[in-house]
Amino acid sequence: MFSKFLGLEPKRRNAILNAALREFASKGFDDASTNVIAKEAGISKPLMFHYINNKKDFFLFLYDYCLDILNREYFDQIDVREKDIFERLRQTCLLKIQVMQKYPWIFDFIKIAVLTDSDVIKDELKKRRKMVETSSFERFYGDIDTSYFRSELDIEKAKQLIFWAVSGYAGQIVDKLRSSDISELNFEKIRTEFDGYLNELRKTYYK
Amino acid sequence: MFSKFLGLEPKRRNAILNAALREFASKGFDDASTNVIAKEAGISKPLMFHYINNKKDFFLFLYDYCLDILNREYFDQIDVREKDIFERLRQTCLLKIQVMQKYPWIFDFIKIAVLTDSDVIKDELKKRRKMVETSSFERFYGDIDTSYFRSELDIEKAKQLIFWAVSGYAGQIVDKLRSSDISELNFEKIRTEFDGYLNELRKTYYK
DNA sequence: ACATTATTTACCTAATAGGTCAATAATAAT
DNA sequence: ATTATTATTGACCTATTAGGTAAATAATGT
Numbered sequence: 314m315f316s317k318f319l320g321l322e323p324k325r326r327n328a329i330l331n332a333a334l335r336e337f338a339s340k341g342f343d344d345a346s347t348n349v350i351a352k353e354a355g356i357s358k359p360l361m362f363h364y365i366n367n368k369k370d371f372f373l374f375l376y377d378y379c380l381d382i383l384n385r386e387y388f389d390q391i392d393v394r395e396k397d398i399f400e401r402l403r404q405t406c407l408l409k410i411q412v413m414q415k416y417p418w419i420f421d422f423i424k425i426a427v428l429t430d431s432d433v434i435k436d437e438l439k440k441r442r443k444m445v446e447t448s449s450f451e452r453f454y455g456d457i458d459t460s461y462f463r464s465e466l467d468i469e470k471a472k473q474l475i476f477w478a479v480s481g482y483a484g485q486i487v488d489k490l491r492s493s494d495i496s497e498l499n500f501e502k503i504r505t506e507f508d509g510y511l512n513e514l515r516k517t518y519y520k
Numbered sequence: 521m522f523s524k525f526l527g528l529e530p531k532r533r534n535a536i537l538n539a540a541l542r543e544f545a546s547k548g549f550d551d552a553s554t555n556v557i558a559k560e561a562g563i564s565k566p567l568m569f570h571y572i573n574n575k576k577d578f579f580l581f582l583y584d585y586c587l588d589i590l591n592r593e594y595f596d597q598i599d600v601r602e603k604d605i606f607e608r609l610r611q612t613c614l615l616k617i618q619v620m621q622k623y624p625w626i627f628d629f630i631k632i633a634v635l636t637d638s639d640v641i642k643d644e645l646k647k648r649r650k651m652v653e654t655s656s657f658e659r660f661y662g663d664i665d666t667s668y669f670r671s672e673l674d675i676e677k678a679k680q681l682i683f684w685a686v687s688g689y690a691g692q693i694v695d696k697l698r699s700s701d702i703s704e705l706n707f708e709k710i711r712t713e714f715d716g717y718l719n720e721l722r723k724t725y726y727k
Numbered sequence: 728a729c730a731t732t733a734t735t736t737a738c739c740t741a742a743t744a745g746g747t748c749a750a751t752a753a754t755a756a757t
Numbered sequence: 758a759t760t761a762t763t764a765t766t767g768a769c770c771t772a773t774t775a776g777g778t779a780a781a782t783a784a785t786g787t
Contacts, residue, residue, distance in 0.1 A: 344551065347776065357735050362777065463724070470720045477688020478681045513677045517670070517724045554745065564766050569746065733784070742775065753764070 315374050318364045329354040329361065331416060333375060338421035342372055342431040373437055376426050379419050387412050396458035398472065399511045402479050405453060407504065409483070413490060450476060461519045471518055482510055522581050525571045536561040536568065538623060540582060545628035549579055549638040580644055583633050586626050594619050603665035605679065606718045609686050612660060614711065616690070620697060657683060668726045678725055689717055 318326065332353035336345045347368055351361040365371040390408055395401050412419065426438060454476060459468045486503060525533065539560040543552045554575055558568040572578040597615055602608050619626065633645060661683060666675045693710060 340551075344547070346774080348774075358776090359736085359778075360734055363734085368776065465723060467716075467720055470717060471724070474685045474688075474717060474720060474724075478685040481681075481684020481687055509674075510677060510681060513674055513681060516672060517678070517681075553743080555743075565745090566747075566767085567765055570765085575745065729787085731784100731786080733782100735780105735782075737778105737780090739778075740776095742773105744773065745771095747770075748768090749766105750768095751764100751766075754762080756761075757759080 314366070314370070315364075318374075321364065325354075325356070327415075329356070329364065330375070330378075331418065333371065334379070334416060334418035334422040337372060337375070338418040338425050341425055342368075342429055342434055369433055369437075372426075372434055373441070375422065376438065377441065379416075379423055382416065382419065383412070383423065386415075391453070393456070396456070397461070398454065398457045398475060399515050401454065401457060402475070403507070403511055406479065406483055406507065410486065410490070410500075410503070413487065417491060463518060463520050466518065475514055475518060478514060479510075482507065521573070521577070522571075525581075528571065532561075532563070534622075536563070536571065537582070537585075538625065540578065541586070541623060541625035541629040544579060544582070545625040545632050548632055549636055549641050576640055576644075579633075579641055580648070582629065583645065584648065586623075586630055589623065589626065590619070590630065593622075598660070600663070603663070604668070605661065605664045605682060606722050608661065608664060609682070610714070610718055613686065613690055613714065617693065617697070617707075617710070620694065624698060670725065670727050673725065682721055682725060685721060686717075689714065 318329070321329075329350070332350045336350045336353070340346070345368075347361065348358060351358040354361065365374075387408060391401075391405055395404060409420070427442075429435065429438070450473075454472055457472075459472075462468055462471060486507075490498060525536070528536075536557070539557045543557045543560070547553070552575075554568065555565060558565040561568065572581075594615060598608075598612055602611060616627070634649075636642065636645070657680075661679055664679070666679075669675055669678060693714075697705060
C-alpha cells in the first residue's frame with residue numbers, strides 16, 4: 314500500500330518521514346498539518362499525497378514503520394545479559410541518542426500515538442497495538458542484578474530514583490539535540506559527561 | 521485595562537483563567553484557539569471578548585498576572601533560611617503541588633511564554649521580561665549547605681542528580697494531577713510517598 | 728521523437744480563525 | 758409594573774487553513 318513511499322530514495326524518504334514524525338509528535342494527529350509536513354520535507358503537497366494516500370493511513374503506516382525501526386535498531390540491540398544497572402543504562406541511553414540522530418522525533422511520535430485519543434485513529438490503533446511499553450521502566454530494568462546495592466537501601470525506590478536521575482540528564486541532551494544542528498553535536502563529549510554522572514551514581518548507590 | 525476581567529466573581533474569573541492557561545500552555549500562542557478557551561470556560565465567545573479585549577492583550581495580561589501569582593504564592597513562600605537540600609526540595613515541591621491544585625497549568629504557561637518565538641508576542645514579551653529563571657535550578661539550589669554530603673562525592677553533580685531524581689517523581693505526580701480529578705487526589709498519601717523517596721535520597725547522599 | 732514518470736500550479740469545499748453587532752435575558756431602580 | 762441598565766448570546770463577517778485532487782508541465786528514458 315505504501316510501496317510508492319518505500320520505494321523512494323532514502324534521502325527523500327527520510328526527509329518526509331522526519332518531517333511527519335516531528336509534526337505529528339509535536340501537534341498530535343488532529344492538529345498536525347499535512348501542509349506543514351510537505352513544506353518541511355521540501356516537496357509540494359500533491360507530490361506528498363502521491364506517496365502517502367491520505368493523512369490517516371499515513372499516520373497508521375508511520376506507527377507500524379516506526380515500531381519496526383525501533384525493534385530493529387533499539388530494542389533488539391539491547392544486551393539483556395548485562396545485569397549491572399549502570400552499564401545497562403549507559404547502553405540504552407547511548408543507543409537511544411544514536412537512534413535519535415537518525416530519527417529525532419521517533420520516540421515522541423510513538424508516545425503520542427500510544428497516548429492519543431483522537432477519534433479518527435483511536436480504534437485503528439487499538440487493533441494493531443502490539444505490546445508497547447508505556448513506561449519503558451519495567452521492561453528494561455526489571456531483571457537487573459541488585460546484589461551490588463548498598464544493603465540499607467530500598468531496592469525498588471533506588472532503581473526508580475536512578476532511572477529518574479538518568480532521565481533528567483537524557484532529557485537535557487535531547488533538548489540540545491533538537492535546538493542545535495545534530496551534526497555539530499560533540500558525541501564524544503556527551504559520552505564522557507554521561508559516564509561522569511553514571512560514576513557518581515555508582516558511588517552513591519553501590520557498596 | 522483588564523478591570524472588567526479582574527472585577528469578575530472569582531469562580532468565573534478562575535474558570536476563564538485556567539481554560540486559557542491550559543490552551544495556551546498546551547498549544548502555544550499561535551495555535552491556541554479563543555473558541556476553545558471560551559467553550560472550556562463555559563461562556564460564549566462574545567462574552568469572553570467582552571472581558572479580554574483581544575487574544576494578544578489577553579496573553580500578555582496573563583503573563584503579568586501569573587508572574588504575580590507565582591511571586592506571591594510560590595517564590596515568596598520559600599523559606600530561604602532552610603539550607604538542607606532535602607528539606608528545601610520537600611518544601612518547594614509540596615508548595616508547587618499546592619499552587620497547581622489552584623492553577624494546574626500556570627507553570628507550563630510561564631514556561632511556554634518564556635520559550636515561545638511567536639512573532640506576534642515575542643517583542644512585547646522581551647520588553648516586559650523580568651528576570652524569570654528558566655532552569656529554576658540555580659536560583660533555588662545555589663545556596664544550600666553541602667557539608668552533610670558524603671565526602672567522596674562531586675557536589676555539583678550530586679545536586680544535579682538529586683534535582684533530576686526529584687523532578688522525575690514530581691513529573692509523575694503532575695501527570696496524575698492532570699488525568700484524575702484534582703479534588704479526589706490523596707494529598708496525604710503523596711506526601712508520605714514523597715518523604716519516602718526523599719529519605720532514600722538522604723540515605724544515599726548524606727554521611 | 729515519443730512514451731512515461733515526476734512534479735507542480737491552481738483549484739475545490741468544508742471548517743475554523745479572530746472578532747463584532749444587534750438582539751435577547753436578567754437584574755436593579757423607580 | 759415599568760423602565761433603565763447590565764449581562765449574555767445567536768448570527769454573522771472576512772480571512773485563512775484544512776485535507777485533497779485534476780490537469781498541466783518538466784524531466785527522464787527509449
